[in-house]
Amino acid sequence: MSETLIEVRNLEVRFPIKTKGLFRSKTVELRAVHDVSFDIKRGETVGLVGESGSGKTTVGRAILRAIDPTSGHVIFHGPGGDVDVAELEGQELRAFRQRMNMVFKSGPVELSALTGEALRLFRPRMSLVFQDPYSSLNPRMTVRDIIAEPLVAGGIMKNREEIDQRVREIAARCKLNLEHLRRFPHAFSGGQRQRICIARALVSRPDFVVCDESVSALDVSIQAEIVNLLKDLQEEMGVAFLFIAHDLSVVAHISHRVAVLYVGSFVEYAPTRSLFFHPRHPYTHALLSAIPQADPEAGFEPIRLQGEIPNPLAAPSGCRFHTRCPFAKPRCKEEKPDWREIAPEHFVSCHFADDFDFARPQG
């Protein structure tokens, strides 16, 4: 649990935005992710919360190299050495994705099935579970083929029976009816589809899976079911999750540690309990106060933040939150706060964090 799996250092993602004028076009850079650093340990869940447009999805995809980071490092600690994901290219990148899918934790059967080269390489692996369980499943493939795709496409397994066995195993773990494997996605409800997505993400037995708003579109009961499933799978398979969501109470339930993102930067990163019950950043505090409680007498008094989330094209100077912060002082406008460890494992980016402890009643 204490072994570091992924180290993210000074991650920066910028997108060129072309604005078309009548005669000339200008290219503006959108800083989607700005100087983000954090660690993910083997087998833990890190929650990533923030409002829409804060860059949550971009962080997740940059770690998976679905988007190329502009600068910074993503270091993957595999059993056979470290790899800087941000520096891989072309063939190598694909080989890395494949290697990440390699099998090495299971019993001797799979080990003997590995080729010489595969054994030599270290085998970190990762995958992604999408938000929309409808568009992320190819409607033209059977569930069995969808789940088997990472094995087939990654070239991990060739033998049909082996693949079938593995698909059945993971499908059973994800509580899918084995009879359903022959069906097409249109036969399933949202919750069932999301379980198929999870089975696909885990079939190659990865070390690390990004869940990008994977439960946000689901009903509360199904949400609870998927959260429990992910927790169980984590326990059984030792996989680490980066759990991106805007629903804070779900994040609180699944995560060991939680990071709060505001306009592309981290404002706070702490173990779940400290973050939810002793937030040190005014923004985290405001977010937490806005969670609706299913108790009409819980006293729902959300802190009203002034104005709108700033446009990332024109992010404010100094502390990015100063335009909306109820405690903003002149210093916040001029000086960018440091990313510092205010308590053990509790990181925050605020000049006055020492003065704040928005302690909340703990149940």
Added chain:
Amino acid sequence: MDAILTVENLTISFRTDEGTITPIQNVSFQVGRGKTLGLVGESGSGKSVSTKALMRLLPGTAMIAPDSRMAYRAKDGRTIEIEKLARNGKAVRRLRGGEIGMIFQEPMASFSPVYTIGNQMVEAIRLHRGLGRRQARAEAIDMLAKVGISSPEARIDQYAHEMSGGMRQRAMIALALSAGPALLIADEPTTALDVTIQAQVLELMGGLQQDLGMAMIFITHDLGVIAQIADEVAVMYLGTIVERGPTKEIIRDPKHPYTQGLLEAIPSLESLDHRLKPVPGDIPSPGERPSGCPFRSRCGQAIEGLCDKEVPLETTFGAARAVRCWLHEERGRSAA
């Protein structure tokens, strides 16, 4: 109760690739004047379909059963029998917007990309309230200010796509309110929003409702949201209302096993160490609706020989509460 809307025995079926399905069965509810009714249920429970029927917005393949009644008390005191109106007739058009307004989860759906929000609001005000162009514009600016849009004089000439998500949601509420409806149907209006903006929108809607004395049907799957905004709740499962009553009482003391399950499934910050408790099992697909009580396939307390055979009757508790469950019927209690 002074009801603005009374729905009785609403049953709707559709013909689809999967055969004839009946997403709404015998739904009855009332909305009191100036009150908010929350409709809660998982996707596929028929929340949206039933309100679309109120606006006569269902596609042509939908069939409304002959004994369904939807009686709406109009602003002038007449009672309109919605189910008898001709589809797309003049009466239906007057009903939409002017009497019953609607807002959606996706605000872009309400706005035309080629008109400014001002254009659309002015048109709605002139159509339903018969004001002149200048007066209507003043009214629209007023309405934008009411929903908390800063510098409404400038914003009124913007297009919806020029606004941010929260702003757009407010503009949509302003558009729906500008026609002066007496009943507003809000179909998951905050589901796609971030918590901070959701909190603002909920606060705004609650305040506006008080000011305008408007009734509201608020559809959502989030009981947390319902607890903040609704006076009464109707919990739907597979097209049937399984429990209804005042919000506080239902959340404090849910009687139907499904309502209990839904409430227990909510992740709460108070119990971080406990496992979440989903309602067991999957919602049956529309073609595989269980016999008897629709919920019995997922119910831990189902009574064999009763719940799988007979559809439970509605048991009332006091004036306002009702539940459809054999556990609360004399026969069920004796069988258990």
Added chain:
Amino acid sequence: MTAIKAGGPKSKEERAAEKERQRLLKYYSASQWTLIWWRFRRHRAAMVAAAILGVMALLGIFAEFVAPYGPTTRDTNYLDGPPQIPMFCDDNGCSWSPFIHGVKTERDPVTLRAISVPDPEQRLYVTFLPQGEEVTVLGLFTTKTHLFGLEEGGKLHLWGTDSLGRDVFSRTIYATRTSLSIGVLGVMISFVLALMIGGIAGYSGGLVDAGIQRITEIIRVIPVIPLYMGLAAAMPKEWSTTQVYFAMTIILGLFGWPTLARRIRSQLLSIRNEDYVVAARLAGAKPKRIIAQHMLPSFTSFIIVDLVISFPYMILSETALSFVGLGLRPPAVSWGVLLQQAQSVRVIEQTPWLFIPAAFVVIAVLAFTVIGDGLRDAADPYSEAR
């Protein structure tokens, strides 16, 4: 849910429920093509149109067998003869088998030209599978048997003859083959071109895409008729009908691709960022696999719709070119060639049956359009599923 329980009395509801479950199971395990077929089947007009086209295609494929005579066989005894409709009754009573009247030659009392008129005294009975000219069907079998004809070597001209005594019915059947096959080949050529050009543009994007787009636009703005005229005029006169035929298909194919290519490109561009394609990329799939396994299948149905809809344009182009004398030339027969012969006022006045091929053109074009409509509705079986 799998097997039907053996034996035992079952109530009506149980049986109905079981049937419903089986039906749903079938629906859930149905592939894209099965779903498309189920939906297409519900489109009555399209089904009828498909049947009509199927019959037309069969007529064309088995032209040698269906047509009683060759396309250039002359019956000098029956020039400009009107259609001979088989009948069961005449002034001399009725018969069980259909017959036509014989033909005798008389002089027109006014113009003094020799004309063919029916001879009510003579009855010629229609028979099926009679012996006639020796023909090779499908280039495989040699046979003397035809679908129908007259007994005792009489000649049956169902839809009359032209001024050279050639049988209009037989010529129309042969023309159907020529015209439909030009359509098919032309569409195939332009489809292959469109797939390559649109595929490259759509998958690579960026500069390559921009370049290909400009070229496509240039080709789209070239006016078609003068271009065809120029190209047709460039065809050497001494070319055989076969050579001209292939040249025609290639010309039609070469200029038919831009619309389709754009369509393929835009489909590819929109599918490229679909979640499931991203998922395949993250699973380590190679580009080839992504295109073949995930992208192509999701828009083949749309491509088929486009292909079906572009058929009529091919057929009409061929017909139009041949009609103005720029396409196929006699002795080849196509709908255009046949209609070219029916241009004059004299034809309209005296031998209107030469217009029968026009009905084929209209029916074929309409049928393709209706099928295209039906397919378009059925092509995306997942649009409503969400």
